[in-house]
Amino acid sequence: MANGSYVYSGYLYDIWKLLAGNLNLQYRMVEPEGWGYGNRHPNGTWSGMVGELFYGRADVALTWLLDRPDRSSVVDYIHIAIEENYDAFHIVGGTEDVPQTAAQMAGSLLRPLHAHVWWAVLGVLLVLSVALRVVIYFNQGYGERIQTVTEMSLGSCLFYNYMSLVGQSWAIVPTSSSARIVTIISWMINIIIVNSFTANLISDLAVVTVHRPIGSLREFTEQPGWKLAMQSGYGVVNDWQTSPDQYEREIYRRISSHDGVIELGDAQSFWLTTQPKVMTFIDIKQLKLKVGDAACSLVPLLDQPAKLTPNYFVIAKGQPALRRLMYAELLRISELGLMSHLKLNRFSRIENMCTSSSDTKAMSLGNTLASIALVPLGVALGLAIAVLENLWARAVTKRHVTGAADRQHFIVMKLVS
Structure with missing residues (x-):
């Protein structure tokens, strides 16, 4: 806010208030030192939320994290799924109604x-x-x-x-x-x-046909001028470092060297994802929360389908009692349907955000021209075949007439002789 204070809200904060209230937990909200979920750097240090827990600056991270072996070595997971993500590469797509050729x-x-x-x-x-x-x-x-x-x-x-x-x-x-x-x-x-x-x-x-300027990570790395937008701290970045796919390794190189990378953090940076020649790695649901209907212009990359990943709360190591209490209470909240109710209240407005208002798509000009083109094609073929048939009939008739004249001449010659 203008006076330097913070106002917290959202689905995760709603769950935390319910959880802390039922467990009588006393807490103080701490702003993290940097953006991101939590990623291990080549020198072994940790960033993001995981770094806050690992270095003792916080006890609980108010975020959802994918369970990864590298993170499990430094933080503890509360294995009650808070949310499910479909992280994938997205690009701005469009429709093409008129064929070019x-x-x-x-x-x-x-x-x-x-x-x-x-x-x-x-x-x-x-x-x-x-x-x-x-x-x-x-x-x-x-x-x-x-x-x-x-x-x-x-x-x-x-x-x-x-x-x-x-x-x-x-x-x-x-x-x-x-x-x-x-x-x-x-x-x-x-x-x-x-x-x-x-x-x-x-x-x-x-069905509306979506035009994609690129369809693979290979095209992204080979075509000039493209930028990658993503939030910092994605654990999958470490997997790209040693990936057998050379194009995923190239993306890791760009991220580590900040070569054409847009780091998503403040509200203004998320709007850059709707610009041409920007590929974004994100769950489209999160982007809808940030930019609204503008997120509907993005389509997933063809060769990188989205994968379902459950996400969890995490706490700092060395707190087994707190871990057991939070697990039992989150399980109770989930079984009572309170978690689903909170999620519905927060995300209901984006569920049908990108659905079309019409049930059918109007026939495009290109398809109409293709259908109409059959008419002159049929007329031209009909006339061409008619000309050929006429020429063939004349040739056959002329041959018959010539043959008849030759036979008559032969008969006459025979009579005269």
Whole structure:
């Protein structure tokens, strides 16, 4: 406050007041000398809350800490979970509604199925078409009409299988049992494919696609201008030092040398996490408490999924009686539901902070253009095929006329001779 005094509030302080009141604990709040949870430096010294306990400046740390072997060697944990964190790397994301290239626009209609699936569909159409043609050909005179055998060529069989894929009926239906079995299988497979495509297409149109400028720690370390934001004292930093992943080791190097690192402490520093080219390691719930709705612009990094980690109160070593009392009372508070009630009161406003106000997403301009593009494509293909068919018909007619004239000339010559 302006006069130099402090006002304490929050979920942890609510639990502590309840705990201290029930145990009749006399206490004095002490401001820590530095920010952070508690991390061991290469020279063996400790910082943050763990350092306050280890060096005797405090008896209880009013924070939640992940249980780590290195910390357990210098402080004692009260193993009743106070909170669960989902610490992960986050970056500012966005949405892209308009494809940048014609290939992306055309690909929006193919996106509901993987490329391997489309190739499999093409293979299925070819195999079924060949099988249908073979059984019809060998059944001529044995259950299949001559007209069917003549009209259902290999090209016609391929076209009919494609018609079943798009839900169109056939002008000719085979009469032999073997051909009808192939036809039924074709319809069954195509129904499954169409339903899968439709379901995935609806999902693709309804779910907002988030664009990520980077998707991995490798891209973060290789692209220039990126900064890392995190609170000091994260124990996982020590794991990055000896990690088999070279990019995690690179992040440790940047933290230890303060190379492009934003240390989150005061309220103003947390707003830097919403800026471009800033990657933040944090539980998004904590960021919501600091910056509100602005935290909704952040999305997790793809190659580093969040991990659930239970967190606990910690006390200084050498106080077994206090540890037993606090454990028993925290267990009682938890079993009575008081801890859940306090958590709900403090965090209820952020539970649905980033949920969309609408149930569906409007169809994007890119998907609309991709659908409309089928119209001129169909018209162009239709005209091109019509021209080719006309040229082919003229060539065939001219050949027939020429052949007829040659035969007539031969007959005339024969009569004259």
